[in-house]
Amino acid sequence: xxxxxxxxxxxxxxxxxxxxxxxxxxxxxxxxxxxxxxxxxxxxxxxxxxxxxxxxxxxxxxxxxxxxxxxxxxxxxxxxxxxxxxxxxxxxxxxxxxxxxxxxxxxxxxxxxxxxxxxxxxxxxxxxxxxxxxxxxxxxxxxxxxxxxxxxxxxxxxxxxxxxxxxxxxxxxxxxxxxxxxxxxxxxxxxxxxxxxxxxxxxx
Numbered sequence: 469x470x471x472x473x474x475x476x477x478x479x480x481x482x483x484x485x486x487x488x489x490x491x492x493x494x495x496x497x498x499x500x501x502x503x504x505x506x507x508x509x510x511x512x513x514x515x516x517x518x519x520x521x522x523x524x525x526x527x528x529x530x531x532x533x534x535x536x537x538x539x540x541x542x543x544x545x546x547x548x549x550x551x552x553x554x555x556x557x558x559x560x561x562x563x564x565x566x567x568x569x570x571x572x573x574x575x576x577x578x579x580x581x582x583x584x585x586x587x588x589x590x591x592x593x594x595x596x597x598x599x600x601x602x603x604x605x606x607x608x609x610x611x612x613x614x615x616x617x618x619x620x621x622x623x624x625x626x627x628x629x630x631x632x633x634x635x636x637x638x639x640x641x642x643x644x645x646x647x648x649x650x651x652x653x654x655x656x657x658x659x660x661x662x663x664x665x666x667x668x669x670x671x672x
Contacts, residue, residue: 476562483617490617492536504532516567531636538617538636628665
């Protein structure tokens with residue numbers, strides 16, 4: 469008996485960044501565990517969905533994760549004027565088998581090369597305190613950041629300063645500095661006493 473696949477149902481969630489809204493599906497959009505972010509000046513050839521979204525005149529950034537897309541708008545329009553339009557667009561696109569991200573080893577390499585300026589290191593390449601910091605971020609911080617429509621990755625550690633990369637709704641969010649200082653920085657200082665002096669965000 470052929471298994472029936474449930475259609476994508478899309479709902480909208482606000483994020484701490486008033487310019488960014490999170491559109492969540494009941495099914496996965498991408499299954500490779502990666503996140504993808506596109507702005508108006510980025511090459512969107514490997515993401516037909518991002519390309520179409522950025523054609524909307526009021527969208528400035530698209531962040532795609534496992535089962536949601538975080539969309540950042542410009543100031544020319546209010547969310548209540550476009551939420552239903554975007555929910556309908558995403559539902560139609562996904563349920564008509566639109567391609568979210570074209571994933572191949574070659575394309576993945578190209579995407580990573582374009583992000584060299586804020587490159588994050590693979591967990592398997594880390595050791596010592598770098599590995600401890602990355603593990604804390606993954607276990608305690610990442611789930612909360614993802615629930616707010618963003619992503620966080622370990623970038624580097626030097627002389628007590630932890631550099632992290634923020635993407636999605638967390639990039640440029642007015643409350644991200646407070647989150648870094650009150651949440652992430654205090655947790656790292658508590659779990660790694662006398663080793664962390666500050667946490668600094670590098671926008672992805």
